[in-house]
Amino acid sequence: MTQEHRQKSGFDTRAIHAGYEPDPSTGAVIAPIYATSTYKQDGVGGLRGGYEYSRSANPTRTALEGALAALEEGERGFAFASGLAAEDTILRALTSPGDHVVIPDDAYGGTFRLFERVEKRWGLDNTPVAISDVDAVRGALRAGATRMVWVETPTNPLLNIADIEALASLAHDAGALLVVDNTFASPYLQQPLSLGADIVVHSTTKYVGGHSDVVGGAVVVRDLDLAEAITFHQNAMGAVPGPFDCFLTHRGIKTLGVRMDRHCDNAERVVEFLSAHPKVATIYFPGLPEHPGHDVAARQMKRFGGMVSFRHTDGEQAAVDTCGRAEVFTLGESLGGVESLIEHPGRMTHMSVAGTELEVPGDLIRLSVGIETVDDLIADLDRALSGG
Ligand SMILES: Cc1ncc(COP(=O)(O)O)c(C=O)c1O
Missing domain, CATH: 3.90.1150.10 (Aspartate Aminotransferase, domain 1)
Structure with missing residues (x-):
């Protein structure tokens, strides 16, 4: 299936085929579990397919990341060891001490704990607001400091709904990014990038994996500068999933x-x-x-x-x-x-x-x-x- 054909396909076709072509040497229909930490080089710097060390990239993870990008109709997908690792990587890649983020006042407890008890110590401030109320979000923006509006929709556990299109234009007018935690909806039910969001984050532990057998996270973006920042921090911070976890998550995606x-x-x-x-x-x-x-x-x-x-x-x-x-x-x-x-x-x-x-x-x-x-x-x- 060509890349162009895949882009035009329906959701379920992408879920089953995106990210991987049957292996040219064996015909293996499913991406193998590449249980390897390092890769033989053909002379110094002569990498095969760009693989040098599995924190930077691993073929089982590459297949999963291709599928994640295709599901969210993004340009680049990134897999992480957990949803919180994905969130932390976004925050450290794209904010600096003194910045501010608007967050949901009923966010997943672990997300709030990350903002309040970890990121705050490093100078990233937050304001919890009812993200279903666009005016409340507008009122919480701090001129020159708010770097992101961060929403979950639906929220965990009160199922509040944020208007992604309205918040994307509000955030962009304020020079901020809109980040959507799409865990509760899943990419099948909602595709925030198509509604104007800049970054989608998932706990793939949930619907994406779907079988309660693996913990993982994902980030998907369209913008290539954002992709470059996430690529650098994914490798520099190292919170990546192993190949077996990638295999399980990718298997879940197909259904x-x-x-x-x-x-x-x-x-x-x-x-x-x-x-x-x-x-x-x-x-x-x-x-x-x-x-x-x-x-x-x-x-x-x-x-x-x-x-x-x-x-x-x-x-x-x-x-x-x-x-x-x-x-x-x-x-x-x-x-x-x-x-x-x-x-x-x-x-x-x-x-x-x-x-x-x-x-x-x-x-x-x-x-x-x-x-x-x-x-x-x-x-x-x-x-x-x-x-x-
Ligand atoms: C909406 C939401 N976002 C993020 C997370 C964190 O993901 P993980 O547990 O994979 O680190 C969770 C976990 O329950 C969640 O429900």
Whole structure:
């Protein structure tokens, strides 16, 4: 398949073919796991295919990075050892002490911890704001200092929606970059670069990998100057994934489209069930017409995703007990795998923001709706909520 043909292909064709051509010497259809740290040179400086040392580049990683770029319709993709390693690399590549970043006031707890407790010590300031409110973001910009507007959309765990097009033009007018954490949506449902964002970041641990068997991160850009800065820092900082991790993530990518459609189908059915349940108070799901971000989500996402959060009518202990009673939903952190997960954000994924302005409600339960038989998921939630 030629590069030109690939660029014109649909999402699933790119997911399956981009990044790798069957190996010319063996015909291997899948990129081999190149378990090598170094490469024989044909005379000093005579690199074969540009490979010299696997922190700088490894063929299994090259294949994954090509696929990541194609999924997000970017020019260059970069793989990292984790989502947070990808975030840290963006920040160190593109900001300096004295700079400022606007961040979501309900960001993933680990992202907030990175900004607040790591980057701040090195002189990078941040302002958390409601990123669904364009005026609030505008009000948080600091003339001459704001280098980035950083958003998640949907956010973790409250599923707030940021208007990517509006924030891209706001950021650009202020001389800042728009960074979108696209982890919750996945590139199948939303492609921020096409909506004007400058940088997309992922925890590929989630939907992109999709099988809860590997931790990883990704960055995708269109602009070649940004690509050059990330290339340099990816190698200079060294937070790269090994070839086996790259292989697993790349394997997951091939089924991203079909998995996402099933995640979305199942989440919609689960939301329908929760909407009628007497123990369920507020439901956070952008597919609901009453969700404040519904119209923006409908415009910029293909569907509404597989993440659902809701509040228990009977408070924190009832929410904790519900999580503990679920059986088909596994009690665990993370999200985006084929299996359904349930968790209590206040005591699990978002414990690191307890006592800060990002603290989440104690009666909140977060579901990562998997791709199992949906009737089993609904029966499980019914039992867990009813105390049986
Ligand atoms: C939205 C979001 N961004 C980034 C991360 C961090 O990724 P990782 O755990 O792969 O470092 C997570 C992890 O849960 C996340 O949910």
